[in-house]
Amino acid sequence: MDPGSAAPLGFPTVQVSGPVLLGELGTWGLFGALSVQVYTYYQAFPNDNWSTKSLVYLVSAIELVDTILMTHGAFSAFGYGFGDFTALTNIDFDWLSIPIMVSFIGQSFYAYRLYVFSKSWPIFVLILLISLTSTIAGFVTGAFSLQAGNIALLDTRKVAVAVGLWLAASALSDIIIAICMTYYVSPSSQPLVALTGLVLFLAFPDQSYYITPSYLLPKLYANCILVVLNARCQIVGGRATYTSTTDHAATPAYLRTGTTANLVTIDREALSNGGNDDIELKHTGASDIGGRV
Structure with a gap:
C-alpha cells in the first residue's frame, strides 16, 4: 500500500x-x-x-x-x-x-x-x-x-x-x-x-x-x-385459510388473486387410488357442478 x-x-x-x-x-x-x-x-x-x-x-x-x-x-x-x-x-x-x-x-x-x-x-x-x-x-x-x-x-x-x-x-x-x-x-x-x-x-x-x-x-x-x-394474493389451503375437511391440491399462483374466478379442485384421496378409478372433479364457483373424467 x-x-x-x-x-x-x-x-x-x-x-x-x-x-x-x-x-x-x-x-x-x-x-x-x-x-x-x-x-x-x-x-x-x-x-x-x-x-x-x-x-x-x-x-x-x-x-x-x-x-x-x-x-x-x-x-x-x-x-x-x-x-x-x-x-x-x-x-x-x-x-x-x-x-x-x-x-x-x-x-x-x-x-x-x-x-x-x-x-x-x-x-x-x-x-x-x-x-x-x-x-x-x-x-x-x-x-x-x-x-x-x-x-x-x-x-x-x-x-x-x-x-x-x-x-x-x-x-x-x-x-x-x-x-x-x-x-x-x-x-x-x-x-x-x-x-x-x-x-x-x-x-x-x-x-x-x-x-x-x-x-x-x-x-x-x-x-x-x-x-x-x-397483498392481493391469497394462499389456498394455508393454515390461516384452511376451512374444508377436503385436502386439495395446490392452486396455481395466477388464481390466487382474490377474484371470483371458478376453481376446479381434486380430492387427494382420488389421486391416491392408483389411477384405477374415475377421478371426481369438484367445480367451486357460483354453484357446484359434478363431473366425471
Missing part, C-alpha cells in the same frame, strides 16, 4: 467505513427480498394493466442498476482498495445512487392510493410536492458529492443544508403517508427510515452515520410497492 494513502492521524476510519459497510450489506439483503417480491408478482398477476406492470419492472430495473453501482463501490473500498484511505473515502458512484428516484416513485405510489381512498386532492398534491422537494435536494446532494469526489471534502455548509433538506422532506412525506394510511385504510407498516437518517444527521453532524439509512431508503420503498401489490 502506498504510504501516502494511509488515513491521517486521528481520522475516524470506523465511523466512515462502518455505516457504509452496513448500508451496502442491507442493500444486498433488501435487493434479495425485492427479487422474491418481483417473482411473486410475475407469477400471480399476469393480467394486471400495463401501467402497474411498468411500475414494477421499472423499479426493479432501477434497483438492479443501483445494486450494481453500490457493489462496485463496496469492492473498490473493501476489495482491491482495502486499507487505502483514498479508496475508502472516494465517492465512486454514490453521487448517482444518492438521488435515485425510487423514493419519489414509492411516495407517489402511496399518494395515489391515498387519493383513491380519500378522494382528497390536497393530500395527494401535498405529498407529491414534499416528495419532489426531497428528490431535488437529493440531486443537489449528488451534484455536490460528484464535485467533491471524496467524503472528507463534504463537510461544508451547503452540503449540510442539502442533506438536511433531503432527509427532512423525505421523513415528512413518510410521516404524512403513515398518518393518512392509518386514518383512511389501516395501520401502515411503512418504515420511517428517513426519519432515522434525519435524527442521525442532526445528532451526529460530524459523522456519516446517516449513510446507512440513506442507502436503504430506495430499496425499502421498492419493497413496499411490491408488498402492497402482492
Whole structure:
C-alpha cells in the first residue's frame, strides 16, 4: 500500500467505513427480498394493466442498476482498495445512487392510493410536492458529492443544508403517508427510515452515520410497492385459510388473486387410488357442478 494513502492521524476510519459497510450489506439483503417480491408478482398477476406492470419492472430495473453501482463501490473500498484511505473515502458512484428516484416513485405510489381512498386532492398534491422537494435536494446532494469526489471534502455548509433538506422532506412525506394510511385504510407498516437518517444527521453532524439509512431508503420503498401489490394474493389451503375437511391440491399462483374466478379442485384421496378409478372433479364457483373424467 502506498504510504501516502494511509488515513491521517486521528481520522475516524470506523465511523466512515462502518455505516457504509452496513448500508451496502442491507442493500444486498433488501435487493434479495425485492427479487422474491418481483417473482411473486410475475407469477400471480399476469393480467394486471400495463401501467402497474411498468411500475414494477421499472423499479426493479432501477434497483438492479443501483445494486450494481453500490457493489462496485463496496469492492473498490473493501476489495482491491482495502486499507487505502483514498479508496475508502472516494465517492465512486454514490453521487448517482444518492438521488435515485425510487423514493419519489414509492411516495407517489402511496399518494395515489391515498387519493383513491380519500378522494382528497390536497393530500395527494401535498405529498407529491414534499416528495419532489426531497428528490431535488437529493440531486443537489449528488451534484455536490460528484464535485467533491471524496467524503472528507463534504463537510461544508451547503452540503449540510442539502442533506438536511433531503432527509427532512423525505421523513415528512413518510410521516404524512403513515398518518393518512392509518386514518383512511389501516395501520401502515411503512418504515420511517428517513426519519432515522434525519435524527442521525442532526445528532451526529460530524459523522456519516446517516449513510446507512440513506442507502436503504430506495430499496425499502421498492419493497413496499411490491408488498402492497402482492397483498392481493391469497394462499389456498394455508393454515390461516384452511376451512374444508377436503385436502386439495395446490392452486396455481395466477388464481390466487382474490377474484371470483371458478376453481376446479381434486380430492387427494382420488389421486391416491392408483389411477384405477374415475377421478371426481369438484367445480367451486357460483354453484357446484359434478363431473366425471
